[in-house]
Amino acid sequence: MGQDREDGEGGARVAVPADAFADAVRHDRRFERRLLLKEALILLAIALLVAARALFLR
Amino acid sequence: MIALLARGGLGVLVVVVMAGAIPLLAACWQFLLIGVHGVRNHLGAVADVTPRTAIVVPAWNEGAVVGATVERLLAMDYPRDALRVYVVDDASTDATPAVLEAKVREHPGRVWHLRREQGGEGKAHTLNHGLRTILADDWAEAVLIIDADVIFVDDALRKMARHLADPAVGAVTAYIKEGSRPANYLNRFVGYEYITAQAAARRAQNVLGAMVCLAGGAQLHSRTSLEAIGGRIDTTSLAEDTFTTFMTQREGRRAVFEGNAIVWAEEPDTIGGLWKQRLRWARGNVQVTKRYKRLWFRKWRDRRLGGLSFGVFWFSIFLMPLFMIGSSASLVTLYFADAPLAWRVFHLLWITNAVVYLFVTLFSFAIDPQTARRSWREGILFPGVVSLAIILATCLPPLFHRWVPAVLRLAGLAPGHALAHAAILFAYVWLSCSMLVAWAAKLLESRGRWRLLSPLFVYVAGYGPLLCAITFTAYIYEARGAEMTWDKTEKTGKVALA
Numbered sequence: 001m002g003q004d005r006e007d008g009e010g011g012a013r014v015a016v017p018a019d020a021f022a023d024a025v026r027h028d029r030r031f032e033r034r035l036l037l038k039e040a041l042i043l044l045a046i047a048l049l050v051a052a053r054a055l056f057l058r
Numbered sequence: 059m060i061a062l063l064a065r066g067g068l069g070v071l072v073v074v075v076m077a078g079a080i081p082l083l084a085a086c087w088q089f090l091l092i093g094v095h096g097v098r099n100h101l102g103a104v105a106d107v108t109p110r111t112a113i114v115v116p117a118w119n120e121g122a123v124v125g126a127t128v129e130r131l132l133a134m135d136y137p138r139d140a141l142r143v144y145v146v147d148d149a150s151t152d153a154t155p156a157v158l159e160a161k162v163r164e165h166p167g168r169v170w171h172l173r174r175e176q177g178g179e180g181k182a183h184t185l186n187h188g189l190r191t192i193l194a195d196d197w198a199e200a201v202l203i204i205d206a207d208v209i210f211v212d213d214a215l216r217k218m219a220r221h222l223a224d225p226a227v228g229a230v231t232a233y234i235k236e237g238s239r240p241a242n243y244l245n246r247f248v249g250y251e252y253i254t255a256q257a258a259a260r261r262a263q264n265v266l267g268a269m270v271c272l273a274g275g276a277q278l279h280s281r282t283s284l285e286a287i288g289g290r291i292d293t294t295s296l297a298e299d300t301f302t303t304f305m306t307q308r309e310g311r312r313a314v315f316e317g318n319a320i321v322w323a324e325e326p327d328t329i330g331g332l333w334k335q336r337l338r339w340a341r342g343n344v345q346v347t348k349r350y351k352r353l354w355f356r357k358w359r360d361r362r363l364g365g366l367s368f369g370v371f372w373f374s375i376f377l378m379p380l381f382m383i384g385s386s387a388s389l390v391t392l393y394f395a396d397a398p399l400a401w402r403v404f405h406l407l408w409i410t411n412a413v414v415y416l417f418v419t420l421f422s423f424a425i426d427p428q429t430a431r432r433s434w435r436e437g438i439l440f441p442g443v444v445s446l447a448i449i450l451a452t453c454l455p456p457l458f459h460r461w462v463p464a465v466l467r468l469a470g471l472a473p474g475h476a477l478a479h480a481a482i483l484f485a486y487v488w489l490s491c492s493m494l495v496a497w498a499a500k501l502l503e504s505r506g507r508w509r510l511l512s513p514l515f516v517y518v519a520g521y522g523p524l525l526c527a528i529t530f531t532a533y534i535y536e537a538r539g540a541e542m543t544w545d546k547t548e549k550t551g552k553v554a555l556a
Contacts, residue, residue, distance in 0.1 A: 021106040024213070025220075028318040029101045035261075036096030038424040039089075046416050053453060 068396055071388040075403045078385025078489065082414040084374035087367065089421050091262035098265055100314050105223035108137050108216065109199035111278070112192045115145045116184040118177060120206040121153030127206055128161045128169055135212040136219075142197070144170045145206075146188040149177025181274070182291040182298040193281070193289045201284055205275040209237060209322040217319035218278045228283030228311025229303070230319075231269070232276040233257050235429060237322030243436065243513050244332060247521040248325040250433040250440060253422040259371070260315035268362035269313035270372065272306075274299040276321040283311050295349070296542055297342020304350060307363055329500045329512060333528055340532030341542070343376055379493060379530040382523075386490040393486060404486060408452040415441060415449060442492055442520025448485050493527040495519035500527075 113131055117124050124145060131143050145161075147154050158171035174187050185203060192198050200222060202215065210232075218230040233256055236249035256273065263269045277299070286309045292301035303313050326332040347354075354372070356364040374381075385407065392400035419437055423430035430437060439446065451458040499515035502508045516524060 019106075021220075024217070025101055025104060028217070029099075031318065032099050032101065032261075033096040035425060036093040039093035039096075039421055042417060042420045042424065045420075046413060049416070050413065057455065 064395075068392065068399065071392045071395070072399070072403050074384045074388040075392065075407060076385075078381050079407055079410045080370075081374040081378050081381055082410055084370050085418055086414045088259055088262040088371055089418055091265045091367075092258055092421070092425070094265045095261040099261075100221055100224070100227070100264065100312075103224040103227075104220035106220065107223040108140050108219055109222055109280070110140045110197055111136070111142070111200045111202050111215065111219065112198035113141070113143045113202045113204060114185055114188040114192065115143065115204055115206050116148060116181050116188070117145050117150060117154055117158075117206045118148040118184070119150045119152040119154060121150070121157055123207045124154055125157045125161060127208070128158075128165075130209055131204075132165060132168060133212075134210055134215050136215050138168075141215075142168055142170065144172055144188045144192060146172045146174065146184045148174050148179075148184045180293065180298075182293040185298075186290045186293065189284070189290055193285065199281050201279050201281065203274070203277045203279070204321075205323065207324050208234070208275040210276070211320040211322070214276070214319040214321055215278070218276070218316050221314045221316060222278070222280050224312075225282075226312050227314050228280055228286070228306045228309065229272055229313045230278045231260070231272040231313065231315055232319035232321045233260075233315075233317045234273045234275050234321050234323050235426075236325045238324050238327060241432065242327045243516070244327050244329065245325060246433040246436040247440070247516070248332070249429050250422065250437040251521065251525075253426045253429055253437075254418065256315075257317055257425050258418075258422060261317055262371075263368075264315050266362065266365060266367055267312060268307060268365060268368045269303055269315060270368075271297075271300045272303045272313055273321075275323050276319070277302070279306070280311075283309065286311070295342055295345040296338045297346050300342060300346050301349075304346065304363065308360060329503045329516070329524070332524075333500055333531075336525060336528045337532055337535070340529045341535055341540075343529075344532055344536040347372075347376060376529070379526040379533075382489040382493065382526060386487050389486040390483065393483065400486070401482070405452055408448055411441075411445075412449045412453050436521065439517050440521050442523060443518045444488055445492065445520055445523075448488065451485075492519045492523035493530060496524035496527045499524065 115124070115127060115131075120127075128143055128145065132141065134141070143165075145158050147158060155171070155173065158169075161169045162171050170191070172188055172191055174184065177184070189201065192201060200219065202218075204210075214232055218232055221227045221230045234252060236245050236252055238245045241249065260269065279302075283306055287302065287305040291298045292305070295301055306313050326335055350363070353360055353364050355366060355369040357366070358364070362368065389400055389404055392403065419440070422437060423434065441449075495515055496519040499512045499519060502515060503512040
């Protein structure tokens with residue numbers, strides 16, 4: 001695995017190996033952010049269900 | 059005047075019924091905070107640190123599991139020279155001392171066997187024996203307190219330790235997962251419960267900056283923090299983990315939950331075993347509530363532990379049996395005073411229940427899909443079959459107003475007015491009765507052939523009401539001033555990495 005980092009002298013972007021620690025932290029932060037997305041989707045689905053019930057089961 | 063009083067009385071009843079929604083709304087608020095954890099967590103402050111860590115393992119007659127535990131701890135992904143294992147043998151009478159002596163010889167300088175000649179005083183005393191030895195020497199920069207049967211996933215300690223790079227953090231806990239293999243129905247219920255009570259609730263507590271409890275099977279303390287709380291664990295209660303957590307935070311340090319550090323543990327597989335374990339925890343919670351009575355809802359005394367959300371989370375669980383009983387009793391009274399009003403309030407309560415149930419269940423499955431694949435039935439049936447039927451009846455009225463009577467008529471039964479009213483009253487009292495049925499499940503378990511019905515009773519009553527029944531029993535024990543005995547949970551070494 002690698003990531004783009006700025007080379008100090010030329011400013012060119014080169015791929016350098018990312019250390020395992022940073023990778024693990026990135027992975028875990030992504031997992032936490034995905035929970036936010038999942039939560040939003042579930043709330044949306046429930047809102048649709050409630051709306052459907054209100055429409056069809058008066 | 060009389061009419062006014064009657065109206066006031068009805069108003070009070072409506073309020074008490076709707077108080078039954080407080081735990082539901084608190085759960086909803088807690089789960090909403092998990093989303094916030096996506097952007098507001100402690101991962102931004104971590105660094106690649108691996109402090110010299112002393113692991114304390116309290117062991118009493120753990121001969122079947124302690125050898126493997128020591129080997130697995132030493133094999134964790136952690137610098138070899140920064141890890142020591144101290145097993146405190148609480149006067150074991152099985153093979154534990156022999157197994158440990160062999161491990162000490164096998165790993166000199168890395169494994170210590172600390173023997174207590176007088177045992178049986180409880181886990182806190184055992185831990186303190188180990189802590190005295192560890193803190194007498196300045197080698198350890200951090201102390202990891204665990205249970206003898208747990209299995210740390212290879213990177214779990216490293217993931218916990220990275221938070222100690224922040225000096226504001228005093229302690230870190232991990233996500234304990236039920237790991238019994240094969241797992242029975244109760245293990246699967248516990249598996250699902252731990253998603254809600256740990257993976258979910260503790261993320262929300264991270265957002266609040268106040269932790270209820272560091273899991274007893276996985277708590278990493280910085281040395282500074284441990285010394286600040288006296289270098290010992292509270293021995294005067296049955297909730298030593300919660301007291302340690304509160305003391306750590308009251309000393310001004312944070313307790314953090316690391317949900318990506320996974321630790322597998324063996325949990326009880328009988329209602330009797332679960333009852334014993336949870337009664338100890340619930341009695342401990344009564345003791346914590348009393349000990350910190352000047353703290354709750356007093357932000358000026360403690361900015362985080364005294365916060366409104368933290369207090370609501372604590373008391374919504376602690377008082378849940380009372381909310382359920384109050385709600386049921388008021389509904390029944392309201393039914394006889396003003397039946398249409400009772401019906402409307404009941405509807406509102408159970409619609410709230412339905413929405414929260416859907417949100418909590420679906421989100422729990424999304425938080426830990428691995429456990430959800432194994433425990434999805436128990437997740438769905440967590441409130442019990444009867445409560446689910448009431449939720450369905452509330453959300454889909456035609457199902458019960460038209461379809462059920464039609465099916466009954468096809469079966470040659472004529473549902474009359476009396477039956478309908480009996481069904482309504484049953485639904486009103488169910489919140490309380492579910493606890494009685496759950497209690498009956500415990501009684502049946504020890505009644506010979508009847509024990510086969512015990513799981514059925516749990517599925518019908520629900521696992522949630524079973525926990526409420528235990529909490530209610532804890533109130534009675536504490537009110538009676540019952541003796542505090544340390545009933546160790548039986549472990550058989552059947553936990554496995556999933």
